[in-house]
Amino acid sequence: MEYSKDQLEELKSYCSKLSAFTEGSVTFLYLEGLRLPEGCQQQVCCGLLCPVPRDGYPSRLYFSEQIVSPFARNWNVSNARIAERNWFAFSWRVELVAPTLVQILVAHLAGFTREK
Amino acid sequence: MSPETTESSQQITEVEVDILEYAERGEEIPHAKAYRVRIDGETVKVETPCPTGEMLLSKVDKRPCAFELIEEFRHHKNDVVEPGEEVNLRKPGLKGFITAQKEIVTIFINGNPYRIERGERTVAEILSKVGQTPEGYLLLEEKNGPPLPLPSNLPVKISGCEIFHSQVQSGGSS
Numbered sequence: 001m002e003y004s005k006d007q008l009e010e011l012k013s014y015c016s017k018l019s020a021f022t023e024g025s026v027t028f029l030y031l032e033g034l035r036l037p038e039g040c041q042q043q044v045c046c047g048l049l050c051p052v053p054r055d056g057y058p059s060r061l062y063f064s065e066q067i068v069s070p071f072a073r074n075w076n077v078s079n080a081r082i083a084e085r086n087w088f089a090f091s092w093r094v095e096l097v098a099p100t101l102v103q104i105l106v107a108h109l110a111g112f113t114r115e116k
Numbered sequence: 117m118s119p120e121t122t123e124s125s126q127q128i129t130e131v132e133v134d135i136l137e138y139a140e141r142g143e144e145i146p147h148a149k150a151y152r153v154r155i156d157g158e159t160v161k162v163e164t165p166c167p168t169g170e171m172l173l174s175k176v177d178k179r180p181c182a183f184e185l186i187e188e189f190r191h192h193k194n195d196v197v198e199p200g201e202e203v204n205l206r207k208p209g210l211k212g213f214i215t216a217q218k219e220i221v222t223i224f225i226n227g228n229p230y231r232i233e234r235g236e237r238t239v240a241e242i243l244s245k246v247g248q249t250p251e252g253y254l255l256l257e258e259k260n261g262p263p264l265p266l267p268s269n270l271p272v273k274i275s276g277c278e279i280f281h282s283q284v285q286s287g288g289s290s
Contacts, residue, residue: 037265
């Protein structure tokens with residue numbers, strides 16, 4: 001899947017390095033040095049955004065480690081192997097109509113900042 | 117500072133004058149190309165005799181959304197200067213300026229300015245400025261980077277000039 005240059009540029013501001021790779025038929029966006037919301041114990045980590053349906057979710061955001069955040073989350077993915085690396089994700093469903101990549105990312109990050 | 121003669125007008129124009137020195141001597145401040153002005157004890161150079169309050173604040177890296185500017189005169193008289201107000205630096209007795217943090221500051225939400233009390237505020241209080249609630253909207257703050265969502269259970273520190281965005285709530289645990 002191709003993403004517009006503008007959307008990728010906007011996404012870049014959230015991390016120190018952005019790259020993309022395809023595994024299977026899915027294009028993942030790798031966000032190195034992803035900034036995390038205030039209140040999280042870690043300020044940055046690595047993220048992997050899958051903006052298309054996967055594992056029964058409309059989109060997913062994977063993290064390089066479990067994040068300690070103001071609200072406890074249901075980390076239902078642990079050590080998922082993608083691109084020869086282990087990833088973690090919490091159960092969070094983002095439902096947006098025609099979202100941009102940043103809107104998807106922010107909606108996932110908001111999982112750290114909301115009770116439910 | 118050595119005076120310079122302007123050939124066209126034959127007026128004596130100082131290159132740079134220190135307004136505090138003139139105020140202390142009780143002398144009239146001459147026309148000059150630049151004025152040395154004390155703001156919070158720091159000396160800054162101003163290249164117009166009539167700067168605005170906002171321009172003077174910017175000389176000490178402060179903004180009217182968080183600070184006010186106050187003129188200090190000989191004989192202990194002080195006056196607040198509004199951001200858009202022009203100050204006559206040649207005004208008799210003007211010694212300089214001090215700044216003070218405002219109690220009611222300005223924040224920006226979705227690009228528009230809103231007034232709010234300084235201190236710790238809730239996400240709900242901030243969203244209410246734009247008629248939104250945390251049930252329907254996320255509050256994002258742009259602070260040294262891109263806008264990130266703020267935790268709904270933690271207070272938000274308001275000092276003035278903060279930049280917020282709101283985004284419709286679109287996620288939930290499943």
